[in-house]
Amino acid sequence: MSFETDIEGLKELKDASLWFIIIEILAIIGEFASVAALVIAVIDLVLLFTIAIPKLRHAFQIFASTGKNVSKGFTGLNLILPGIVVELLGGALAIAGLFSSSVSLAIVGGVIVFLAAIILFIAYLLIGIDIFNLGNFYNNDMLKIGGILIIIPFISFIGWILTYVSVDEVINKLRGGTYVPQQFQVYQVGQGIIRLDGTANLTLFSSINVNVVSASIDNTPYTTTNIIPNVLNVGNNFITMKFAGVTGLIPGNNYYLTIYLSNGTSIKAVVTCSST
Structure with a gap:
């Protein structure tokens, strides 16, 4: 039985993971950078929407073509854009409230930012679940752990690192014929x-x-x-x-x-x- 389509999807998942690692690390750096914070945030958004998300979406499309249920991952990817838009809107209102000394406006902005955080948490929760399920399918514990850690804010980059590293092991098993299917598949x-x-x-x-x-x-x-x-x-x-x-x-x-x-x-x- 050929696993070439699976291998293609795994390679795309590895590429996507690399870009999510870069994006997450840049976001952490941006938290401590004052002058360069805005520039880093813009770079992060450009990388996210032009490279990382398209690559991960393509990986999920390949896995879906082999019958794997990655519908949660697609939903998660679709939630990232509205989550960030809501976050930017809330942040703008909060900043406007601070500069205008409007407490109510600042509070509204803060509430909107909190709602955006929930949307983004759900987005990465759904993505992490499907990556965990892929780890379960391929009998790879590191990939499963990566899927779990992707869900957790502030350390999600570790999950992407584990996902990136685990892919080569899975591909080698598929190519070498040492992949052992689960008891029932x-x-x-x-x-x-x-x-x-x-x-x-x-x-x-x-x-x-x-x-x-x-x-x-x-x-x-x-x-x-x-x-x-x-x-x-x-x-x-x-x-x-x-x-x-x-x-x-x-x-x-x-x-x-x-x-x-x-x-x-x-x-x-x-x-x-x-x-x-």
């Missing part, structure tokens, strides 16, 4: 497709024999039990699912599936809509 291999008539084709890897009970298209009312074959054998399994009455699919768009198994678990898969 079912996940998507490669990219699936779904046609405009609701017929989906994808490949699932299973470490055990298990039945596929049903499947649904996320954020839609469409579900199906018309799955051929409905039994996964050990190894790769080519699956066809037929969702009846599907309308509104857009060619080129990705759609996420939730696949329910007979052992009570479910997995995520991603399919791209094809017009043919």
Whole structure:
């Protein structure tokens, strides 16, 4: 079984981690720099939105293409921009209140900054959870610890350092054939497709024999039990699912599936809509 797509995602995660390390360290330096603090803050924001976030988003997209559920990470990334915008607004109001000697304005600004801190905490909480889950998937404790530490303000850079360092170990195991899957694993291999008539084709890897009970298209009312074959054998399994009455699919768009198994678990898969 090839893990080339996983390796591509891990490399992108490593690159993103490096930039988050730089951004976090610059932010700490900025706390102690008086004259250069504004310049450092601007550099931080530019690096965050032009390099770090796009690279991490791309990493999550690659992991999603292999069926890993990284939806929390996407949500976390989407929360960073509004969190920072709210933080800047609150900071501006607080400063304006101080210069105008308006206590009420300064208090309002402080409250808004506090709300922004909550938004940003939730953002990095969701990102950290998905990185922890990746560590769990690849059986790598350092990656799991990195995901936990990313959540914690002021020391999150340590989490990014651990994430950066752990990736090489995971890649070496995947390339060297020493990666040992968990006792039970079912996940998507490669990219699936779904046609405009609701017929989906994808490949699932299973470490055990298990039945596929049903499947649904996320954020839609469409579900199906018309799955051929409905039994996964050990190894790769080519699956066809037929969702009846599907309308509104857009060619080129990705759609996420939730696949329910007979052992009570479910997995995520991603399919791209094809017009043919």
